[in-house]
Amino acid sequence: MNYLKCLFFNFLTVFFANHILPGIEVINQTKLPHLGGDIPFAVGLGFLNSLIYPVLKLTHCFTIPHLAIVSIVLNFAAYAVLKFLPIGIHISSIEGYLFPAILVTVISFITNYYEMKGNHPPPPTHL
8 A cells, every 4th residue: 555545545534533423523614615624634634644654664663563552642642632722623522532533543553554564575485
């Protein structure tokens, strides 16, 4: 899976999690040409989630536990920041915090995992 696919899937996951899951409300929904807060948040968080594997690869610590930990911390922190920044997305309950953060974390982990597996050749077999 290449980087653009990873970015696209992460963006779609964040966008639809904010619009569909209970406990989270998009106050100013995007009505083009007026850009609300939902698309910039989805693009930003999708971009950060798609950078997890490339950044871990640069630091030479790209293992599955590292991938999972970074994904969990990033997504839970991003949804916690929504409580303090008035960008048009309002979290109204604990479910509105947990469900989107968990869903985005799982999809982010899966896309980064497949990107990691696609960039590593299989180990040589010794016969």
